[in-house]
Structure formats: structure tokens, C-alpha cells
Amino acid sequence: MRTQFYKRAMDLTIKPDDYQFLFEFFNQLSPVSEVLFEKIKSFTQKKVFKKGDSILKAGEIECGSNLVLKGVVHQFVFDEDSIITNNITPAGLPFNSLKSYIEGSPSSEIHEAITDVELLYFAKEDIEQLAKADHEFSYLMYKIHEMILLDRENRMYLLQYRNPSKRYRLFYETIERSNWMLEDTPDKYIASYLNMTPQQFSKEKRLFHSKQV
Numbered sequence: 001m002r003t004q005f006y007k008r009a010m011d012l013t014i015k016p017d018d019y020q021f022l023f024e025f026f027n028q029l030s031p032v033s034e035v036l037f038e039k040i041k042s043f044t045q046k047k048v049f050k051k052g053d054s055i056l057k058a059g060e061i062e063c064g065s066n067l068v069l070k071g072v073v074h075q076f077v078f079d080e081d082s083i084i085t086n087n088i089t090p091a092g093l094p095f096n097s098l099k100s101y102i103e104g105s106p107s108s109e110i111h112e113a114i115t116d117v118e119l120l121y122f123a124k125e126d127i128e129q130l131a132k133a134d135h136e137f138s139y140l141m142y143k144i145h146e147m148i149l150l151d152r153e154n155r156m157y158l159l160q161y162r163n164p165s166k167r168y169r170l171f172y173e174t175i176e177r178s179n180w181m182l183e184d185t186p187d188k189y190i191a192s193y194l195n196m197t198p199q200q201f202s203k204e205k206r207l208f209h210s211k212q213v
Contacts, residue, residue: 012046014120019044021069022120025092029143036136043126049113056111062100064123068093071117072185076192077108085192087155090180094144114189151176155193164196168204 019041026032026040046069049055055073056062066073068091075087075095086109089095100107101124131138158170171194172178181190191201 012048014041014044014046018046018069018120021092022067025067025094026140029147030140032140033136036134036140039130039134039137040122043122043130045121045123047119047121049117049119051113051116053113053117054110055113055117055119056097056107056109058108058110059106060100061104062097062107063125064121065094065096065101065127066122067120068095069118069120071113071115072181072189073117073119074112074114074189076110076112078110083192085189088177088181088185088189088193090177090184092180093177094148098148114186115184159195164194164200164204165207167194167196168201168208172208 022040022044023032023037026037032040049071055066058078068089070091072091073089073095074085075089075097076083076085078084087095095111097107097109097111099105100109127141131141154170154174154176158167158174161167161170172182181193187201187205188198191198194201196204
């Protein structure tokens with residue numbers, strides 16, 4: 001089971017800077033008391049992946065949530081041997097296979113490290129246990145899922161437009177993660193995220209930013 005894998009593999013030391021990173025992430029969404037943060041720290045785990053490593057394979061069940069400390073994670077599915085990008089998660093943002101996580105079903109989504117990646121991991125059973133016992137933590141989880149839903153709605157909105165120029169503009173202007181993605185993610189992955197060819201993406205990126213100068 002995936003949970004057993006994480007418990008076996010999570011033997012990495014979490015540094016003070018990692019905890020500070022986590023604390024600042026939470027506080028962007030809702031103030032977190034020192035008491036609550038100590039509870040969260042007690043079940044926080046860390047994992048490191050090399051470029052090209054699988055974080056979640058198709059058919060595995062998602063048993064937790066992740067926050068990227070360093071690097072970029074590619075979330076995708078295969079459709080008749082073509083890769084369809086569902087999301088790209090750079091440092092500072094959370095991710096998981098949400099359908100698999102909620103339903104406890106095998107994931108059709110694959111998660112791959114497209115750079116060297118460090119992440120913090122939170123097991124589902126730990127999240128649920130604390131959410132039941134602590135109202136402050138429940139509200140924090142609500143704010144995190146609110147952020148995730150808004151991000152997905154914004155992307156659905158931009159993908160409605162067939163014009164690549166408008167799609168790129170909306171990506172840059174409305175998707176919160178866009179600047180982080182552009183900084184660290186190879187263009188071919190962002191092109192897939194925007195449902196463009198690499199050539200289209202390169203052209204639209206160049207034209208858009210030339211007008212911003």
C-alpha cells in the first residue's frame with residue numbers, strides 16, 4: 001500500500017527552514033496558532049525525488065497530500081498514448097490525485113518529478129483525525145480546498161477559449177501559479193497544460209511578453 005511505502009521511506013530529516021516554509025504557506029491562507037502548528041509538525045513527513053521519478057503511478061491509491069518544497073511536479077494522464085496534462089505544481093503549492101484521495105479508488109493520474117523534487121507529505125488518516133478534533137485545522141483545510149477549487153475553475157475558464165493568444169493571456173493574468181510555473185518548468189509541459197503545441201506556446205509567450213516591455 002502507498003501509505004506503507006511512505007511510512008517506510010519517510011526517514012529524511014525535516015529542517016527548520018522546511019517547517020518555516022510550511023508555516024508561511026498555511027498563514028497565507030489563514031492564521032495558524034503555534035499550538036496547531038506543533039500538532040501539524042507531529043505528522044509531517046518529507047520525501048525527495050530525482051528528476052524523472054514517479055511520485056504516484058497509475059493504479060495506485062492516493063493516501064495523502066503533498067506540498068512542494070523544491071522543484072516541479074507534473075500531473076498527467078494518458079489518452080490513447082498521448083499525454084494530457086492535468087496540472088503542474090511548482091514549489092510553494094500543494095497537490096494530490098484528488099479523485100483517488102476522496103474515493104479511495106485507483107488513480108488514473110500519474111505524478112512525475114520533472115526536476116529534482118523535495119516535498120512534505122501528510123497522510124490522509126492524520127489529516128482526517130486532526131480535522132475531526134480541531135476546528136482551527138478544519139477551517140485551514142477548508143481554505144486550502146477553496147484555493148484548489150479556484151485554481152481549477154480558472155484553468156477550466158481559460159481552456160474554453162480556442163484562441164491561443166487569449167488562452168496564454170488568461171493563464172498569465174488569472175492563474176496564480178503561472179509565474180512560478182514559467183520560472184522553473186520546461187516550456188513543453190506548460191504547452192501541454194494550456195492545450196497548445198510547443199510551437200504555439202513559444203510563439204504566444206514571445207508575443208505576449210514583447211508587448212509588456
